[in-house]
Amino acid sequence: MPSEKAFVFSVLLITNTKLMNTEALKTSLRDNPFTRWAMLLTVGFVLAANYYFYDALSPLKSTLTKEFGFTSTDFGLFVSVYSIPNVFFLMAVMGGIILDKLGIRRTGFMFIAFMTLGALVTAYGASDMYRNNGLGYAFMSSFMPGYSPELKMMLLGRFLFGLGAETSIVVISKIIVKWFKGKELALAFGVKLGLARTGSFLAFNLSPILIEAEAGWTVATWFAAFFVTSALLVFLIYMMFDLKLDRQVEHGGLLSKSEEFQFSDLTKLLMNRSFIYVTLLCLTFYSAVFPFLSFSADFFLNKFGMSIKESGFISSLLPVGTMIFTPLFGFFVDKYGKAASLMIYGSLILVTVHLIFAFTGLTPYVMMVILGVAFSLVPAAMWPSVAKMVDETRIGSAYGFMFSVQNLGLWAFPILAGVVLDGTNPEGTSQLDYTYTMLMFACLGVFGLLFALLLKREDKVSGYGLELPSNSK
Numbered sequence: 001m002p003s004e005k006a007f008v009f010s011v012l013l014i015t016n017t018k019l020m021n022t023e024a025l026k027t028s029l030r031d032n033p034f035t036r037w038a039m040l041l042t043v044g045f046v047l048a049a050n051y052y053f054y055d056a057l058s059p060l061k062s063t064l065t066k067e068f069g070f071t072s073t074d075f076g077l078f079v080s081v082y083s084i085p086n087v088f089f090l091m092a093v094m095g096g097i098i099l100d101k102l103g104i105r106r107t108g109f110m111f112i113a114f115m116t117l118g119a120l121v122t123a124y125g126a127s128d129m130y131r132n133n134g135l136g137y138a139f140m141s142s143f144m145p146g147y148s149p150e151l152k153m154m155l156l157g158r159f160l161f162g163l164g165a166e167t168s169i170v171v172i173s174k175i176i177v178k179w180f181k182g183k184e185l186a187l188a189f190g191v192k193l194g195l196a197r198t199g200s201f202l203a204f205n206l207s208p209i210l211i212e213a214e215a216g217w218t219v220a221t222w223f224a225a226f227f228v229t230s231a232l233l234v235f236l237i238y239m240m241f242d243l244k245l246d247r248q249v250e251h252g253g254l255l256s257k258s259e260e261f262q263f264s265d266l267t268k269l270l271m272n273r274s275f276i277y278v279t280l281l282c283l284t285f286y287s288a289v290f291p292f293l294s295f296s297a298d299f300f301l302n303k304f305g306m307s308i309k310e311s312g313f314i315s316s317l318l319p320v321g322t323m324i325f326t327p328l329f330g331f332f333v334d335k336y337g338k339a340a341s342l343m344i345y346g347s348l349i350l351v352t353v354h355l356i357f358a359f360t361g362l363t364p365y366v367m368m369v370i371l372g373v374a375f376s377l378v379p380a381a382m383w384p385s386v387a388k389m390v391d392e393t394r395i396g397s398a399y400g401f402m403f404s405v406q407n408l409g410l411w412a413f414p415i416l417a418g419v420v421l422d423g424t425n426p427e428g429t430s431q432l433d434y435t436y437t438m439l440m441f442a443c444l445g446v447f448g449l450l451f452a453l454l455l456k457r458e459d460k461v462s463g464y465g466l467e468l469p470s471n472s473k
């Protein structure tokens with residue numbers, strides 16, 4: 001009899017505990033749509049600040065030449081140094097491992113802090129405070145006299161910025177999964193990209209206005225740095241909600257032990273042909289877009305004789321298009337599939353637009369909007385496709401690996417673009433000819449198209465179902 005009572009008591013206890021757990025899950029913060037989307041907006045702000053700083057100096061290339069004597073190669077170097085920690089120290093991959101070990105809050109704070117430090121150092125390197133023999137000026141003048149002390153300090157800043165920025169994107173991707181898994185995940189990823197690119201849109205329009213400030217053109221660089229600093233503060237707010245959610249669901253974090261990164265995972269990924277093609281498409285496609293975007297304002301300024309403001313505005317049409325189209329195409333892929341085909345169409349559009357830029361004088365306004373469609377088609381189809389070909393528990397390492405490979409292009413092609421520009425234009429020329437630089441970007445697009453075609457062909461063999469709607473696989 002006592003054992004019978006004990007049995008009934010245990011059953012009641014287990015049932016009650018289960019009910020309590022279910023209740024906790026039901027009422028956890030992620031189940032409240034308002035809180036969930038508010039969290040997306042919060043981390044979206046961090047991403048927007050990241051993208052703002054990444055692009056803030058692009059419309060100011062001619063200002064950097066005027067103020068510091070930057071050549072096109074110097075500018076290319078400045079853009080590309082962002083990628084060095086991610087290519088040569090595999091920071092995006094390492095960041096993923098650190099993320100799995102330390103969790104979202106500590107990893108996020110650490111890498112966003114690096115991003116902030118880098119942004120502040122860059123702004124300091126361009127400031128009058130530094131140029132008037134400020135801290136580090138004498139040291140930066142003491143070596144490699146071929147490079148100005150301003151360029152060297154700004155390179156150091158952008159290096160630190162890149163070290164933090166790419167891993168912070170990996171952290172934010174995990175945050176999105178944490179809050180949206182089993183809910184509106186694909187749409188949330190599309191909106192995340194849209195919010196990030198709002199930062200680029202603002203950068204191309206605000207920087208040209210801020211250089212005209214009474215306090216001097218460096219207001220533009222300080223504003224960008226303080227925007228990133230405010231993102232660090234906003235992330236602190238996110239951390240409070242993250243902690244609360246963890247306490248509610250009674251887990252230390254989203255990831256279990258089995259999800260931790262192992263180096264053998266990389267070997268498995270490298271044996272997967274579809275994954276290799278999508279990674280090579282990621283490398284070539286993004287190399288034809290981001291480095292082009294960095295030079296685009298200067299290209300419009302030189303080819304069409306526009307003002308800094310107008311050329312910055314035209315460049316911003318690319319991110320503005322993607323802010324609208326990426327969530328739309330994400331929704332399309334979720335519902336109707338056709339991801340491999342969309343990547344082919346996106347690559348085709350990219351090649352066509354770059355060739356038009358190289359050989360014709362057609363209005364860049366329309367071309368940039370069309371390029372925005374390409375820049376939405378490929379990312380909206382590419383990132384969810386990876387989830388079909390890689391086990392969910394390995395998705396972090398897969399994205400980290402893709403980011404590192406992509407950064408190889410984001411490192412090499414801005415330098416090459418600058419070298420091609422300097423090499424094909426006589427020194428001191430008043431109007432730069434961009435034909436060969438644009439041809440280089442078009443060639444990258446052709447390689448992207450080839451990898452997209454191979455990916456579609458391979459999909460018929462591998463059966464990952466890239467052409468099928470999201471929930472059918």
Ligand SMILES: N[C@@H](Cc1c[nH]cn1)C(=O)NCC(=O)O
Nearest residue numbers: 050051054166193286290379403
């Ligand atoms: N790795 C980033 C590159 C980037 C550009 N600006 C700031 N970071 C990336 O590829 N993001 C994905 C995207 O489609 O924007």
